[in-house]
Amino acid sequence: MYAKEVEAKSILRKHKKIDSWFVYHNSMNLYRGCTHNCSYCDGRAENYYMEGDFGKDIVVKTNAIEVLRKELTPTKRKLPLKRSFMLSGGGVGDSYEPVEKKYELTRKTIELLYEFNFLLHILTKSTLIKRDLDILKKINKQSRAIISFNFSSVDENVSKIFEPNVPSPDKRLDMISYFKDNGFVCGMFLMSVIPLITDTPEMIDS
Numbered sequence: 001m002y003a004k005e006v007e008a009k010s011i012l013r014k015h016k017k018i019d020s021w022f023v024y025h026n027s028m029n030l031y032r033g034c035t036h037n038c039s040y041c042d043g044r045a046e047n048y049y050m051e052g053d054f055g056k057d058i059v060v061k062t063n064a065i066e067v068l069r070k071e072l073t074p075t076k077r078k079l080p081l082k083r084s085f086m087l088s089g090g091g092v093g094d095s096y097e098p099v100e101k102k103y104e105l106t107r108k109t110i111e112l113l114y115e116f117n118f119l120l121h122i123l124t125k126s127t128l129i130k131r132d133l134d135i136l137k138k139i140n141k142q143s144r145a146i147i148s149f150n151f152s153s154v155d156e157n158v159s160k161i162f163e164p165n166v167p168s169p170d171k172r173l174d175m176i177s178y179f180k181d182n183g184f185v186c187g188m189f190l191m192s193v194i195p196l197i198t199d200t201p202e203m204i205d206s
């Protein structure tokens with residue numbers, strides 16, 4: 001893996017209305033590219049204006065916390081920011097992909113959102129999220145945090161072929177139990193549906 005450090009001009013992607021599917025008003029990408037490298041990933045197909053390989057060359061927005069702090073501070077904003085759900089992970093990476101172990105941008109972002117009393121929705125495929133239980137519990141108690149996991153199916157063999165770099169579906173299901181036991185509302189996303197492989201009635205049912 002190659003991590004390219006960059007300075008971002010802005011972090012928040014603002015939306016006029018709450019997204020009813022992903023449950024967020026504003027979203028952010030702290031990293032671009034994703035070494036989970038799932039074979040069905042639209043990022044891999046589109047590359048989203050990234051230099052290099054989406055599944056190997058990760059762009060790290062090293063000043064993300066500083067920029068986000070400015071964007072969240074009411075006196076530094078022209079327009080008020082609605083206090084609503086923030087989505088961490090916005091389509092060009094997973095907030096808990098391996099590079100997060102080193103940079104901890106997701107953890108620091110959650111601490112900032114706690115400080116500014118925002119609500120949070122995290123969508124991931126990674127069990128690394130367990131590391132941040134302490135701060136997630138604080139934000140859940142103060143406002144609300146939804147923890148969602150993403151699945152293309154719950155079939156271990158399908159997962160090994162199409163998403164070999166992420167924890168198995170069983171491990172992700174265990175994470176849902178773990179976070180539910182810790183008082184979180186949890187979500188499950190069925191994405192991507194792989195035509196003729198994971199869209200059979202049996203697969204969808206399971």
Ligand code: SF4
Nearest residue numbers: 034036037038041093
């Ligand atoms: S985890 Fe998500 S962003 Fe990362 S490669 Fe897989 S589908 Fe793409």
